[in-house]
Amino acid sequence: MDIVNIKQLMKKYNQKIVLKDIELKIKTGDIFGLLGPSGSGKTTIIKHIVGIEKATSGKVYVLDRLMPSHHVALDIGYMGQNDALYEELTGYENLRFFASLYDIKQKEIKSKIIQTFKILDLKNALHKKVSQYSGGMKKRLSLAIAIIHQPKLLILDEPTVGIDPVLRQSIWQKFNEMRKRGTTIIMTTHVMDEIDKCDKAALLRSGQIVACDTVSHLKDKTKSGRIEELFFAKENVYENH
């Protein structure tokens, strides 16, 4: 079953086409990577899946609902490129506020928050103001907000940017655990080696998908086994047009 199904998505901002002919199916339970240079349209695709951007033409379905739809909001967890936290509040207060928006019962909120903080090694920072957090801690808190309601679909925009290698590894460990429990994860990245950890990936360039396949198939298509080769290959095809 496909949790996300994008058909002929096209997006224009003030006459400028930023996404074109996007066809994308994402299978339930996969970790799916969107790879591409900055400005290629990764974030725009993600915003259509989350439902905060509306397609100029084409359709985006999430859990069989045409987006933007309010019905799937409970099933989606989202972490944007910005940490999007209330700096004046403590980590606990931040998480409590967002948890309350996701219909989590008042009784369960406290135990869920503590559990989530434990998972992300933030337990000591529970009652510290976010303005005193380090960059990595903010990122983890932001991730905690995205997963507190145990969404079926977790959408992450550049989740590991600005994070040290040790933390990156531990976050990836969490992703894999969540996948085992059936969570579908979609993430954007421009770090090539992160694609290795995905099941499937789509390569994006200038608002178009240039390749979309399992990661191992994508590698097979290249001579060197390095996925960025596919970008250059396609570039040549375009120039020969």
Added chain:
Amino acid sequence: MKIINLAIRIIQQFKRDPRTLVLIFIVPIVVLWLFSIILSNGNKNVSIGFINHDDPIVQLKIDRIKDNLTFETVSIYNVTQEEAEIMLGENELDAYVKMDNDQLIIKLEGSDTSGNKEVITKVQEALKQLNPLMDIEIQYLYGTDSLDLFDTIGPIFLGFFAFFFIFILSGISFVRERLTMTLERVLISPIKRIEIVLGYVLGFGFFALIQSILITFFTVHFLDMYNVGRFVDVLIITCLIALSALTLGTFLSAFAHNEFQVMQFIPVVIVPQMFFTGLFPVDNLPLWFTILGKLFPLTYGADILRNIMFKGQSLYSNLFNISILFLFSIIFIFLNMIVLKKQGSR
């Protein structure tokens, strides 16, 4: 429930931001205090002449007013009409009082604004104890309306500060919520747009209420701002003004890309409102200017405050203006929802 959680979050945020709390709670009080010092140089001694009337019933009424004018700062003279005019002209009297067809006429010397105010205040206080329904007509020997302008300033400033500070507070914190993308995050969650707007109204409303109580109480009780209306009525109107400010602030913040651009709305939205609040007489101005004034909430708010505080009117007799003031907030709430919808799925 989500609305309340959102409101609680806003309150928590500002509890941690003492500077902002000082801005909205202390600064208006200090400015109003300075303002009161400038406008009233202490208690002024005034001399009031009372015209002798031939009709004994009328004379009785005049005498009763005189009996109630037992203030140290007021000297009373019994004079004839001719004497009164001369003494007023030579500035030996600040005003004289006479009755004409059941109407009390106060004729003021007119050039000394603080003296004029003192006369009116004292006579009105005396009247309150007997017959509050007595009609007063105020005339001037020199100049006109100088008192009207002077005395309407207080209520206007009360309304203006309620509006100004809450507008800035709500506008800036909403634009900050857009900038840090927390608003985006909230919009993605299952919360409805109306819940977001109402949560904001409730959260900022809490501060607006405290601010209104503080500045109204302070101006009326400590600064002795002239007020013959009910304190609660003044408070309700101040809150309504603050409500229109906060809904307008959050709405306009959608068109600002940073905090500085919110400040740019001050000369555009706030300052022009001052022109229509009665601070300056607008009677003889072109029609378009008067119509323009009808488009601002503060025009109505200041008008109601003046009616309550200066004329002692009830909320009920201002029902029309109050409805319009409230309607502004309702319209701004809807505009907020439209803007949020646009933001949600551009």
